Amino acid sequence: MQQFVNTVLGGLTIGMVYAAFALALVLIWRSTRIVNFAQAPMAMVTTFIALQIIEAGHSYWLAFAAALVAGLVLGAVVERVLIRPVEGKAEINAVILTLGLFIVLHALASVVFGNRYRSFPAAFGIRGLEVGDTTIALTGFDIFTILAVLAVMGLLVLLFRFTDLGLRMRAAAFNQEVARLLGVRVGRMLTLGWALASLVGSLAGLLIAGGSLVHPGYMDAVVVYGFVAAVLGGLDSPAGAVVGGLLLGLSLSLVSGYVGSQLVALAALAILMAVLLLRPQGLFSQARERRV
């Protein structure tokens, strides 16, 4: 029973991180119809920036903020310089381009930061909570993870629902031509969308890294899990991405706890194929039909 509770709690925590990562993919998909396969290495690079700042003796929170800002800038630069030329072209071009960026960032991080495993500190305790005489595998950092992701989601909802800027971003994503005719600077909105998505991705990277080891490949599997979570939720729906992330985190945690941690990626593949073949519009998409 205790193992089950711990597995579920661990699954929900990691599910929150997948949800954040899936949210980043969904933000980009909604605005530019591109799946950013380079999201994971982008987050990895910003995490390494944070690690450099921490190892230089500065505070964790300064590094945290710096990584988020770096993510924002990186996302904007990538959209403006690399993605803009392939927007609206054959979709295979964008796929290959983001994979190229994936390889570049990976190699660049290995050259600049080295290839070895380095430990990344956590902001809060990484010991489980004690309830009575049993220890629950919910650490202080886990609680922080959940709260941080919830806060970011809340801020995004506020941005998109209640601000003028958010309305313009939604208009640009919904219909570029009409938005342009109404005076929305669509190009800027797309850049901003990528920047925000990259920021959310960076947050996910920092949360996964906290209290464990980082190396240039530590996020590679997460891009798959984030993609599966996003597809689970319909790839178009932010709320779906969150639910998809939680569901995926839970299922993968159960597979890891009761079958074997080596098969986690295989389970993700099975879930992905099941969703794409049985319910291609995702579990929560409003759209009737989706061409996958």
Added chain:
Amino acid sequence: MTVRRILVQPVVLAALGVVVIVLVLTAVDDFRSVQLTQMAYLGIAAGGLTVLTGLNGQISLGHGALMAVGAYTTALLLQDDEPMLPLLGVLVVATVVTLVVGAAIGVAAARLHGPYLAGATLALAVAVPGIALYFGDTLGGEQGLRVRVPDAPGWVLDAAYFVTGQDLTPSKYVAFLGWGTLVVAYLGLAHLSRGRVGRRWRAVRDDEVAAEVAGISLGRARVSAFVVSAAAAGAAGFVMALSVRLAAPSGYSLTLSLTLLTAVVLGGLGSLTGALLGAALLTFLPQVVTDAGVSAGLDDIRAAELAPLIYGLVLVAVILLAPAGLSAVSAPRGTGRAGPPRRENPHEHSAQAAAQEVGRHDRRPHLVGPGRRLRRRRPQ
């Protein structure tokens, strides 16, 4: 048939290729022949991938995983000192097993497109090494399975001595096997892509509706392309297992799949020559770049990452600057998509050109145009 057309016939090219291969493999030392074997297996897998992506428009990031299937099958069959099958039999079994796995994946993949297919095959590439770890007792876990390469049979040694005038070393034996496999695989791929099957693949790639109207089954065309491509990857896995003498999960990581993609994009999607060129670059570039990095003051591990850095940069540059690949740069007729520039239907070409023309003015307000609708066939 003119002399020129006869000369570009695949069979003639293959015969010339065999002569060149024998000459080169005779001239080089053992170290180079190991490198050339690497070029052969990368070339076989890239050839399969370029047919899938270039001719049929399906992207696969899972070809490294398919190579792993071929390699592990080979390793399982070559565990004992006295193998139960001759090497040719092992090659056939490895290819068929991978083909069957590829068919299963292809059936699922045929219903996906673009980013969905990329994501699904990416998941495949990440998931497959885990299988080898989970079934560690049979598949050797992290250490992998050792491959016992049987000695060359007596008649092969005699024939090799007769032709080349020197004794056949084990690594040269594997190199000859690898290049022999490559010639056969490329002949098959060229034959398929020039014939009716290849025309169907291209038709499905260019316009699904038109292809369906013409009576082509989209699903069958896509699955057959995937199956052929997977078979090539299986054969490549066979050669790789023989050459490396090991089948271990670390050899078939995501990196391998992405490397193969680099090779085919680099050489120009859909071109077998391009795939071979890409494989050559992937084989010989790393050493040059790593040496340059070491002499520039980097340590070995960091210098080894310079080669992937260049692959990635080239991949990005090719998509941004020359979407038809490097082999088409000399005669740029690019249509703005990462595919072979040749279009057989002139109307199709003009529609594509119109689409691109609209794309150029993408940032301006633009109402519905004929190209616009063509270009933007995105999910609701």
